[in-house]
Every structure is written in structure tokens, then in C-alpha cells.
Amino acid sequence: xxxxxxxxxxxxxxxxxxxxxxxxxxxxxxxxxxxxxxxxxxxxxxxxxxxxxxxxxxxxxxxxxxxxxxxxxxxxxxxxxxxxxxxxxxxxxxxxxxxxxxxxxxxxxxxxxxxxxxxxxxxxxxxxxxxxxxxxxxxxxxxxxxxxxxxxxxxxxxxxxxxxxxxxxxxxxxxxxxxxxxxxxxxxxxxxxxxxxxxxxxxxxxxxxxxxxxxxxxxxxxxxxxxxxxxxxxxxxxxxxxxxxxxxxxxxxxxxxxxxxxxxxxxxxxxxxxxxxxxxxxxxxxxxxxxxxxxxxxxxxxxxxxxxxxxxxxxxxxxxxxxxxxxxxxxxxxxxxxxxxxxxxxxxxxxxxxxxxxxxxxxxxxxxxxxxxxxxxxxxxxxxxxxxxxxxxxxxxxxxxxxxxxxxxxxxxxxxxxxxxxxxxxxxxxxxxxxxxxxxxxxxxxxxxxxxxxxxxxxxxxxxxxxxxxxxxxxxxxxxxxxx
Ligand SMILES: [Zn+2]
Numbered sequence: 001x002x003x004x005x006x007x008x009x010x011x012x013x014x015x016x017x018x019x020x021x022x023x024x025x026x027x028x029x030x031x032x033x034x035x036x037x038x039x040x041x042x043x044x045x046x047x048x049x050x051x052x053x054x055x056x057x058x059x060x061x062x063x064x065x066x067x068x069x070x071x072x073x074x075x076x077x078x079x080x081x082x083x084x085x086x087x088x089x090x091x092x093x094x095x096x097x098x099x100x101x102x103x104x105x106x107x108x109x110x111x112x113x114x115x116x117x118x119x120x121x122x123x124x125x126x127x128x129x130x131x132x133x134x135x136x137x138x139x140x141x142x143x144x145x146x147x148x149x150x151x152x153x154x155x156x157x158x159x160x161x162x163x164x165x166x167x168x169x170x171x172x173x174x175x176x177x178x179x180x181x182x183x184x185x186x187x188x189x190x191x192x193x194x195x196x197x198x199x200x201x202x203x204x205x206x207x208x209x210x211x212x213x214x215x216x217x218x219x220x221x222x223x224x225x226x227x228x229x230x231x232x233x234x235x236x237x238x239x240x241x242x243x244x245x246x247x248x249x250x251x252x253x254x255x256x257x258x259x260x261x262x263x264x265x266x267x268x269x270x271x272x273x274x275x276x277x278x279x280x281x282x283x284x285x286x287x288x289x290x291x292x293x294x295x296x297x298x299x300x301x302x303x304x305x306x307x308x309x310x311x312x313x314x315x316x317x318x319x320x321x322x323x324x325x326x327x328x329x330x331x332x333x334x335x336x337x338x339x340x341x342x343x344x345x346x347x348x349x350x351x352x353x354x355x356x357x358x359x360x361x362x363x364x365x366x367x368x369x370x371x372x373x374x375x376x377x378x379x380x381x382x383x384x385x386x387x388x389x390x391x392x393x394x395x396x397x398x399x400x401x402x403x404x405x406x407x408x409x410x411x412x413x414x415x416x417x418x419x420x421x422x423x424x425x426x427x428x429x430x431x432x433x434x435x436x437x438x439x440x441x442x443x444x445x446x447x448x449x450x451x452x453x454x455x456x457x458x459x460x461x462x463x464x465x466x467x468x469x470x471x472x473x474x475x476x477x478x479x480x481x482x483x484x
Contacts, residue, residue: 010291011148018114020138022124023079034264041239043217051120052134053177059086062121066114071105081211081243083199090174094246096146096167115141123212139171168288186259186276189225199247211243232281233273234260
């Protein structure tokens with residue numbers, strides 16, 4: 001499959017947002033998975049400094065996946081643990097089996113509904129202010145993708161090829177305090193490599209929390225040969241356990257450069273395995289990322305029904321996230337703008353387009369719900385736009401931009417009273433406070449509404465779409481250009 005682009009080879013799932021708290025302990029799946037702990041288990045907790053901003057392992061993510069499936073009584077969700085490797089500030093890779101759960105009782109395959117992603121995680125007590133130098137950053141997955149053939153095989157209970165046990169995950173708002181890892185092609189063979197797996201093993205508990213801490217185990221003199229190993233996988237004898245699936249495999253000599261996505265032990269194997277990267281046998285992660293980007297980055301430029309649908313589901317699922325005021329008003333405004341753009345489409349047109357879609361994803365969001373979601377989002381966006389004093393973000397195509405000149409750049413507001421249900425009274429205290437939000441500069445707003453954009457492609461279909469691409473995304477795009 002190597003290197004094939006486009007959605008026809010990939011299945012894309014939408015994920016929903018959820019709060020950053022530790023999942024309900026009862027529902028965490030602690031079934032041992034297929035990994036090996038060797039006699040000389042040398043796993044050691046990493047130096048906490050390596051988790052902090054700028055730390056060596058900052059880009060190794062702690063993951064919780066929430067699946068809307070359980071065959072146990074009174075348990076609605078099953079939560080799995082995993083490890084991810086951040087390879088761009090808004091995307092990461094892990095194992096496909098981390099985001100697709102096969103119930104051991106009924107064998108049903110369920111894609112994750114929620115994916116919680118933490119950088120710098122050091123036990124649940126570490127979750128707090130993300131801007132502190134040791135702060136844990138948290139995001140929810142916005143969407144994720146696996147190879148379609150892999151998914152189909154898992155779904156039909158065939159054995160999928162282990163080499164492609166890979167998933168790429170995207171977050172809507174990029175992580176800030178992190179230097180992403182890089183992938184490098186896995187060497188075809190080696191005799192004396194010092195290899196290490198770094199992740200969150202579920203058999204290690206810290207303050208009675210399983211999988212709370214990041215462990216690393218580097219082992220010398222590892223020899224492997226992709227041409228003869230099972231399914232051409234990268235093999236090693238470092239110990240791992242469930243929760244470490246998706247972990248990066250590092251060479252001691254090349255810190256920050258991953259050459260594998262830790263998988264575990266296929267049936268009967270007596271050695272640990274990782275999906276190799278690029279080259280003759282490996283996975284081209286970039287094609288996964290591209291598939292996700294096509295589906296999510298230019299939602300209004302590409303007007304295929306499926307893309308529109310993805311955007312609608314996103315709008316719908318993110319409604320809940322607005323009861324928290326985001327840290328970056330600029331990004332927030334961009335998002336709102338794009339949703340308004342979407343919601344401005346006549347409902348009949350949406351209906352027409354949506355009727356040709358098939359919904360892929362864990363949520364059973366029906367067509368009418370999606371339309372209701374779009375409508376509700378429009379209302380919400382209006383409310384938020386007013387609340388935030390972005391009058392020209394309000395959907396009034398005939399409104400005169402520039403009519404409102406009363407603001408000054410340094411005026412700040414508090415927004416403690418913002419509610420999303422639209423029922424409460426909007427109060428707009430003008431108290432300048434330290435923690436208040438600065439409005440967008442006037443020029444940016446005007447540009448987004450009507451003015452032609454200098455130096456940007458006027459061939460683009462929609463200026464508002466362009467507006468969505470804030471800096472971080474551009475950076476990410478660049479980062480992923482020369483990546484496997
Ligand atoms: Zn089941």
C-alpha cells in the first residue's frame with residue numbers, strides 16, 4: 001500500500017470531545033494484552049524533567065480511548081490505555097488496535113468515540129495548568145484514520161496484517177509546548193543496536209493508578225532483520241505491557257527520532273514487535289496524515305458530501321466544548337467563522353448533500369440530528385460572536401463591516417457568564433481584568449469578512465475557509481512535508 005494517498009484507502013472516524021479528567025476507573029480495561037515482559041525487565045520511570053516543556057519525551061503521549069461498548073452489566077463504556085507519538089503539533093500516531101476495540105466477549109469491533117491525549121502526563125494529579133513549565137497539555141482527538149483494508153479485516157474477524165497496525169490521530173487545536181518527534185526509516189537490519197521503547201505500561205502503578213507513569217527500557221545489542229522477521233516487523237527484547245501499544249521505538253544514538261510504532265507480540269511470538277517505518281517493508285505514516293488532512297483541513301474547499309458531513313459532525317460534536325472559554329480567542333474566532341460559513345448554507349441544500357453520505361464513525365448521529373446540530377451551532381455561534389464582541393462574525397451578509405468603531409485594541413472583557421444553552425441572560429461586564437480576553441484586532445476581522453486578501457490565492461473558493469488556517473496549521477503542514 002505504501003505511499004498511496006487519498007481517502008479510498010483509508011477509513012476516517014470522527015471522535016468527540018470530552019473533559020480532561022481521568023476516566024471512570026470501573027470502565028478501564030485492564031485485560032492483559034499481547035506484550036512480553038522478559039526476565040531482565042529493565043523498564044525504569046523516566047526522569048520527570050523529560051516530560052516537561054522542552055523535555056526529551058514530551059512528545060510521547062498518554063492516551064485513553066473511550067469505546068461506547070461493554071458487555072459488562074452497568075458499564076456503558078470501555079476505556080483502553082495506550083501511548084502515542086506526536087509527529088506534528090496537531091497529529092500523532094499510535095496502534096490501530098488502540099483506537100479499535102474488539103470486545104473479548106461478543107467480538108464486536110468498536111471504534112473509539114473519545115480519545116484523550118495528554119502530553120507530559122505523570123499520573124492523574126499532574127493534570128493542571130498546561131502553561132506551567134511542567135504543565136500537562138490535554139487535547140481530544142478530532143478525527144483518526146486507519147487503513148481501510150485493516151479495518152475491514154478486523155471487522156470481519158480476519159487477521160489483519162500486523163505491519164499496518166497503525167492509526168493517525170488529529171487534534172483540532174495544535175499542542176503548543178512540544179517539539180514533535182520525527183520518524184526515520186527503520187534500518188533493514190542491524191546487529192548491535194541499542195533500542196528502547198518509551199511509553200505508559202499498564203502493569204506499573206503509581207499511587208495506585210495503573211499506567212500512570214512513563215517508562216523507558218533501552219537494551220543493548222539488539223539484532224533484527226526485517227527481511228526475515230514475522231511480517232517484516234521490527235523486533236526487540238525490551239519488555240513492554242498493555243498501555244505501551246503505539247509507543248515510539250528509539251535508538252539510543254538518535255534521541256527524538258522514532259523508527260517504529262510498538263505493536264506487541266503476535267500470536268505465539270517470543271519477542272516484541274513494532275511496525276517498521278517507510279523503506280521496503282514499513283508504513284508510510286504520511287499517507288495516513290494526508291488522508292486525514294484531506295478530510296478535515298479544507299472542509300469547504302472540497303465539497304464532496306463526505307467532507308461536508310465530516311465538518312457537520314465536527315460542528316455538532318464540538319457544541320459541548322463551548323462551555324469552557326478557550327485559551328486562544330483568535331483560534332476560537334476562526335473556528336466560529338468556519339462553522340457559520342457552513343451553517344449559512346440553506347438547510348435544503350444540506351439535506352440534499354447529506355442524503356448522499358454514509359456516516360462513518362462511532363456516533364449514531366442521524367441526518368436530522370446533523371441538520372439540527374448545524375442549526376443549533378449557528379445559534380450558538382451567533383451568541384458567542386455577540387458575547388465576544390465580534391459583531392461582523394454574526395451572520396448578516398448585508399451588514400456593513402467597519403460600522404462598529406467603538407473598540408480599542410487593549411480593551412478586555414471578562415466572560416464568566418458565557419453559557420452555551422442560549423437561555424441565560426448575556427451579561428457583558430466591561431471590567432478590564434488581568435485574566436480577560438483581548439479582542440481580535442480590527443483589521444483581522446475586516447479581512448475575514450469582506451476585504452480581498454493580499455498575497456493569498458484569490459483562486460480559492462472561499463475566503464472564510466482560508467481564514468481557518470491559522471499559523472499552527474501552516475507550521476504543521478511544513479513539518480509534515482518531509483516526513484515518512
Ligand atoms: Zn461485547
